[in-house]
Amino acid sequence: MSMIPLCSTVPTSRQIPGGAWGRSWGWTAREDGALFSAWPGVDLTIAVLDSLIQWSCLCENPTGKSPQEMKIVTKLFSSRLQQKMCSTYVVTFFTLGTVLLFTACSDGHDDYDTRSPLSLRELADGRGILIGSAVGTSSIAHDMQYIDTLAAEFSSITPENAMKWSATEPEHGSYTWENADSIVAFATAYNQAIRGHTLVWPNEFAYKDTPDYVSNAPDAETMQRYIDDHIEAVVNRYMDVVDRWDVVNEPLETLGSELDQNVITATLGEGWIVRAFQQVRRLDPSAKLYLNESLAERPGEKHQGLLTLVRRLISAGAPIDGIGLQSHFLFGPPSIDQMVEVMRDWETLGLDVAITELDIPERQPGEEEAQATSYGNVVAACLSVETCREITFWGFTDKYSWLNSFLGPESRPLLFDQNYNPKPAYFAVHAALVGQE
Numbered sequence: 001m002s003m004i005p006l007c008s009t010v011p012t013s014r015q016i017p018g019g020a021w022g023r024s025w026g027w028t029a030r031e032d033g034a035l036f037s038a039w040p041g042v043d044l045t046i047a048v049l050d051s052l053i054q055w056s057c058l059c060e061n062p063t064g065k066s067p068q069e070m071k072i073v074t075k076l077f078s079s080r081l082q083q084k085m086c087s088t089y090v091v092t093f094f095t096l097g098t099v100l101l102f103t104a105c106s107d108g109h110d111d112y113d114t115r116s117p118l119s120l121r122e123l124a125d126g127r128g129i130l131i132g133s134a135v136g137t138s139s140i141a142h143d144m145q146y147i148d149t150l151a152a153e154f155s156s157i158t159p160e161n162a163m164k165w166s167a168t169e170p171e172h173g174s175y176t177w178e179n180a181d182s183i184v185a186f187a188t189a190y191n192q193a194i195r196g197h198t199l200v201w202p203n204e205f206a207y208k209d210t211p212d213y214v215s216n217a218p219d220a221e222t223m224q225r226y227i228d229d230h231i232e233a234v235v236n237r238y239m240d241v242v243d244r245w246d247v248v249n250e251p252l253e254t255l256g257s258e259l260d261q262n263v264i265t266a267t268l269g270e271g272w273i274v275r276a277f278q279q280v281r282r283l284d285p286s287a288k289l290y291l292n293e294s295l296a297e298r299p300g301e302k303h304q305g306l307l308t309l310v311r312r313l314i315s316a317g318a319p320i321d322g323i324g325l326q327s328h329f330l331f332g333p334p335s336i337d338q339m340v341e342v343m344r345d346w347e348t349l350g351l352d353v354a355i356t357e358l359d360i361p362e363r364q365p366g367e368e369e370a371q372a373t374s375y376g377n378v379v380a381a382c383l384s385v386e387t388c389r390e391i392t393f394w395g396f397t398d399k400y401s402w403l404n405s406f407l408g409p410e411s412r413p414l415l416f417d418q419n420y421n422p423k424p425a426y427f428a429v430h431a432a433l434v435g436q437e
């Protein structure tokens with residue numbers, strides 16, 4: 001603790017900034033030697049003490065004080081005797097003030113020392129956006145640190161795999177809901193929104209989500225019926241808790257800009273996409289319906305390809321409310337301007353955007369600070385566009401990132417390290433949500 005500057009000529013009001021305290025929870029001394037603290041009660045006590053000391057100095061040695069201060073002192077305490085009384089008063093007040101100060105320190109210290117800053121979800125609430133994480137079933141079943149962090153920090157959950165077709169209906173008409181149900185129960189218990197991910201993901205570039213019976217359907221009609229049945233079953237089960245659906249995932253070629261010629265699209269043409277959106281709208285009219293795409297977060301061919309496809313789907317009658325920008329920044333993160341440009345294009349089309357699967361792998365070991373800056377940029381970009389109202393990360397701890405098997409554990413792409421310590425990326429997201437970018 002630094003000393004209160006005795007008889008300083010710096011006016012008290014400037015020494016005690018009252019509110020202009022940074023993010024430290026403890027005591028801090030500014031360059032001019034003044035003390036300040038995160039707890040306003042302590043600031044007030046110091047303000048009182050500091051004033052008393054200054055008044056005491058005035059009683060004994062009025063010279064060097066401003067004419068206004070002199071005037072008041074001589075008016076109140078004109079004789080030498082009165083000046084002595086003045087000192088006595090001041091010393092008494094000083095003693096009382098000291099007691100008050102130490103009471104404040106000892107009573108309140110534990111509280112404000114251990115008090116956490118606002119969580120991401122509290123900050124996001126204040127900004128009117130959702131802050132989400134993808135969630136795996138086994139981690140919420142056995143990892144207490146995972147549970148605590150997920151519950152405390154996130155206002156939305158996306159089931160990482162549990163609601164996908166391969167997980168919910170591995171055989172036609174035979175449903176396995178346990179894993180998705182357990183995620184729904186978690187989200188409900190912790191008052192978190194749920195993003196329904198994903199009804200149909202036909203692209204097989206890196207992962208095959210549509211079960212074999214779909215790809216092997218004997219004819220187009222049967223394939224369409226499988227899709228209809230699947231959508232109906234999942235939406236009916238979760239429509240009360242899911243408020244937005246990734247109806248179709250990755251309709252474009254992963255590394256190109258044309259419609260992906262997976263077995264479903266090759267068999268049914270793009271009409272199945274229009275029909276899927278219409279069906280979900282009919283079943284769950286209040287949910288927001290998204291088309292979710294990868295690698296389309298910056299201006300360029302894929303973004304243009306997606307704009308073209310979505311315009312076409314909308315004019316064919318697809319009720320699309322928004323575009324999910326997955327934001328797996330495997331090839332490096334875009335700049336704020338690039339992201340804003342892309343989001344504005346969607347806004348112009350009358351569509352919302354959501355950052356749905358954000359992760360930013362370190363491309364070289366020790367890139368933590370650059371990674372943090374990129375995370376802050378994504379949040380800043382989203383906050384600057386009215387129609388971007390969600391940022392969901394693809395997990396939150398490096399312990400369980402899907403990139404551990406894809407790129408290796410050294411990619412450390414998330415906000416918390418393997419031991420749940422917040423990384424610079426976490427603080428960058430926090431600061432950006434506060435608006436400190």
Ligand code: XIL
Pocket residue numbers: 160161207249294326357402
């Ligand atoms: C990934 C999961 O994280 C992995 O566990 C799983 O093996 C494959 O799918 N785009 C998406 C997500 O839309 O569903 C994918 O999730 C990551 C890429």
